Amino acid sequence: xxxxxxxxxxxxxxxxxxxxxxxxxxxxxxxxxxxxxxxxxxxxxxxxxxxxxxxxxxxxxxxxxxxxxxxxxxxxxxxxxxxxxxxxxxxxxxxxxxxxxxxxxxxxxxxxxxxxxxxxxxxxxxxxxxxxxxxxxxxxxxxxxxxxxxxxxxxxxxxxxxxxxxxxxxxxxxxxxxxxxxxxxxxxxxxxxxxxxxxxxxxxxxxxxxxxxxxxxxxxxxxxxxxxxxxxxxxxxxxxxxxxxxxxxxxxxxxxxxxxxxxxxxxxxxxxxxxxxxxxxxxxxxxxxxxxxxxxxxxxxxxxxxxxxxxxxxxxxxxxxxxxxxxxxxx
Amino acid sequence: xxxxxxxxxxxxxxxxxxxxxxxxxxxxxxxxxxxxxxxxxxxxxxxxxxxxxxxxxxxxxxxxxxxxxxxxxxxxxxxxxxxxxxxxxxxxxxxxxxxxxxxxxxxxxxxxxxxxxxxxxxxxxxxxxxxxxxxxxxxxxxxxxxxxxxxxxxxxxxxxxxxxxxxxxxxxxxxxxxxxxxxxxxxxxxxxxxxxxxxxxxxxxxxxxxxxxxxxxxxxxxxxxxxxxxxxxxxxxxxxxxxxxxxxxxxxxxxxxxxxxxxxx
Amino acid sequence: xxxxxxxxxxxxxxxxxxxxxxxxxxxxxxxxxxxxxxxxxxxxxxxxxxxxxxxxxxxxxxxxxxxxxxxxxxxxxxxxxxxxxxxxxxxxxxxxxxxxxxxxxxxx
Numbered sequence: 001x002x003x004x005x006x007x008x009x010x011x012x013x014x015x016x017x018x019x020x021x022x023x024x025x026x027x028x029x030x031x032x033x034x035x036x037x038x039x040x041x042x043x044x045x046x047x048x049x050x051x052x053x054x055x056x057x058x059x060x061x062x063x064x065x066x067x068x069x070x071x072x073x074x075x076x077x078x079x080x081x082x083x084x085x086x087x088x089x090x091x092x093x094x095x096x097x098x099x100x101x102x103x104x105x106x107x108x109x110x111x112x113x114x115x116x117x118x119x120x121x122x123x124x125x126x127x128x129x130x131x132x133x134x135x136x137x138x139x140x141x142x143x144x145x146x147x148x149x150x151x152x153x154x155x156x157x158x159x160x161x162x163x164x165x166x167x168x169x170x171x172x173x174x175x176x177x178x179x180x181x182x183x184x185x186x187x188x189x190x191x192x193x194x195x196x197x198x199x200x201x202x203x204x205x206x207x208x209x210x211x212x213x214x215x216x217x218x219x220x221x222x223x224x225x226x227x228x229x230x231x232x233x234x235x236x237x238x239x240x241x242x243x244x245x246x247x248x249x250x251x252x253x254x255x256x257x258x259x260x261x262x263x264x265x266x267x268x269x270x271x272x273x274x275x276x277x278x279x280x281x282x283x284x285x286x287x288x289x290x291x292x293x294x295x296x297x298x299x300x301x302x303x304x305x306x307x308x309x310x311x312x313x314x315x316x317x318x319x320x321x322x323x324x325x326x327x328x329x330x331x
Numbered sequence: 332x333x334x335x336x337x338x339x340x341x342x343x344x345x346x347x348x349x350x351x352x353x354x355x356x357x358x359x360x361x362x363x364x365x366x367x368x369x370x371x372x373x374x375x376x377x378x379x380x381x382x383x384x385x386x387x388x389x390x391x392x393x394x395x396x397x398x399x400x401x402x403x404x405x406x407x408x409x410x411x412x413x414x415x416x417x418x419x420x421x422x423x424x425x426x427x428x429x430x431x432x433x434x435x436x437x438x439x440x441x442x443x444x445x446x447x448x449x450x451x452x453x454x455x456x457x458x459x460x461x462x463x464x465x466x467x468x469x470x471x472x473x474x475x476x477x478x479x480x481x482x483x484x485x486x487x488x489x490x491x492x493x494x495x496x497x498x499x500x501x502x503x504x505x506x507x508x509x510x511x512x513x514x515x516x517x518x519x520x521x522x523x524x525x526x527x528x529x530x531x532x533x534x535x536x537x538x539x540x541x542x543x544x545x546x547x548x549x550x551x552x553x554x555x556x557x558x559x560x561x562x563x564x565x566x567x568x569x570x571x572x573x574x575x576x577x578x579x580x581x582x583x584x585x586x587x588x589x590x591x592x593x594x595x596x
Numbered sequence: 597x598x599x600x601x602x603x604x605x606x607x608x609x610x611x612x613x614x615x616x617x618x619x620x621x622x623x624x625x626x627x628x629x630x631x632x633x634x635x636x637x638x639x640x641x642x643x644x645x646x647x648x649x650x651x652x653x654x655x656x657x658x659x660x661x662x663x664x665x666x667x668x669x670x671x672x673x674x675x676x677x678x679x680x681x682x683x684x685x686x687x688x689x690x691x692x693x694x695x696x697x698x699x700x701x702x703x704x
Contacts, residue, residue, distance in 0.1 A: 016672045037674070039671065039674050040544050040674050040676075056683070057510045061575055062376065065370065065371040065379075066371050069370045069371035069372075071366060072367050072368075072370055073364065073367065073583050073584060074584065074586060074587050075581060075587075076415070076587040076588040076591075076594075076596045077411045077415070077588065077596040078360075078390060078393070078394050078397075078410055078411055078414055079394075079411075079596075080596050081367070081390060082387055082390050082391065082394070085367055085370060085383055085387055085390070086383075086387060088370050088371065088383065089370070089379075089383035089387070090415030091372075092376055092379045092380050092383070093380055093651055095376060096376050096377065096380070096636060096651060097575070097634055099376070100617070100636065102635055107690040108614070109614045109617075110613055113614065117544055124539060125493075134587050134596075165634075166634070169634070173655075184596075188594060191594055191595060192591060192594050194591060194594075194596055195591065196530070213547065250672065260693060280658060285387075285603070300371070300372065303372070304371070304372040304373065304374070307374070307434070307435075308374025308375060309612045310490070310493065310496055310499070311374035311375070311378075311493045311496070312374055312375055312613065312614070312615065313492070313493055313495075313496070313611070313612055314488055314489050314492025314614055315488045315492065315615065315639035315640075316488075316493070316611075316613060316615065316639050317492045317493045317496075318487065318491055318492040318639070318640075319639040319640040320486040321491065322640065325653075375614065375615070375637070376637075377636055377637060377638065377643075377647040377650070377651065380647070380650050380651055381646065381647065384650050384654060480646070481646060484642060484643065484646070488639070587681045
């Protein structure tokens, strides 16, 4: 571990020395693979980075319910309908686990939610794309959950205890999501010509946005080095993206699906499937709020929140009345 | 308006049981579908999860009832064929469950009125003479008991919460009340089921239902409307005479399956 | 307490919120201890219990649930770990290995 300043001597400001010692002890704990818990001392920047990362993750789960929820009422069989509702329900649950984990860092969930609603918080840009056919549901499970699994398996070893524990729960549940998606894709790929065309079209629309899910190239990712040292991020964006591509290419081949990258080639030396160029302009536009569905996603979340206010208030009012009744009964 | 049977149900034919199972299955299919419309749009994350649970249970029950119906019909129709390829006039759900979901108060009131009915009816069915039906009913009863606990609690929270929640819930109950007589109106199919010891006397079901509903609505500080005169009460769903709402709902629900007839999903 | 006053006061105290935080503990089988599963938000105990069942027990493997308002939990402070926990480590007389038993004697 390199330090940028020489250690303070005993003649320096004792408060500064104490702070330096605390920071050094913290870095040592991280290096030793220890778990940081809510009441432990942590650098303010670590706390802030975690609140940002975790709340963004939670927002993504909740917003992610919308593109898939869009097809619940049109799922073409009872089994698919039930599976899809269960998946979307899981996503709500994941958002819930991670919001609760974020709250251990001293921030209220209401505040986090307001940040999302006010467009002051980010969420995964993949959910700003529309679901245009039933095949999109299969492809999202395959690509988007597939990408999330690559990310989350690593996060299960994150240094912050509540985040790692939430990730363990999420990972257990996530595996059915990807399988459900791939099963849908395989069924369509082996189906009627219209179904085959449907799934190939969905793949053509979701492949590149899925690659962008891993974030900008390592050279354009300023936070990464520090987050890796703090074991909040365990691999770089490019490493995870490559892992996802290597996993997915044979899966596509197995069901006769073409990935929409004419420049993709296999590098026998590195054993990597190398992708053609990603359109980072599109990525930045979508992140900036100009994707196909950004406005609709936030409108939907704001509408649900606004229309739910009287319900939340009613539950609180009833609970308060019950407490008052119990208190006066006891008196 | 008198309700005419769209598809006549012969009294002694095995089709009577088929008809009866369709009613049980369609109630849950339609209600489960309406509930699922809340996914991603609930008032709070925890409630989104709770509502999805109820929807999943109902759709699971619908699958079991419709599958059994198809088997007994003996024409090779499974639960998907029945759910996705019947016309509006072939559906046998009560009108109560096909109404649009409305606001959260409407959803809760409709759910509560259905859940109480379900608990009473399923309990009786689980002790009936049709072994397979009784087994499905017993499994469904466990879920229905949990559902009524959930919807009953919300009746109290909304009825005795704020002035606004009370107003909304009272209006919902007022609007829904005329749809409740249908679920207790016995016809030839019900009488055949009763004779065979498969299903209970609907008059007895209604009495139990009313007692439970009154108990909760009183605690929720709600007023129950007066009894609805027969002419004013909604009916006909059991024989295919539905509101216009069902057609729109089925158009959405069935479109993909019907666009690709014969395809596997 | 007059019911109208109760109603008025409770309405004033019911601004929109995400409801209080509860901690959830689950027991997986008979005889096992309850373990911390996570948290959730609920307006009262009955709702916390139902929500806990839906969020943490819907996949089965849970036979008992405890829900506790997060505000009711007192936790030891990591800064005091030394004085609070260390005395246990050097008092060997609390551990079975401290005591010698003659060879061959069973059940001790």
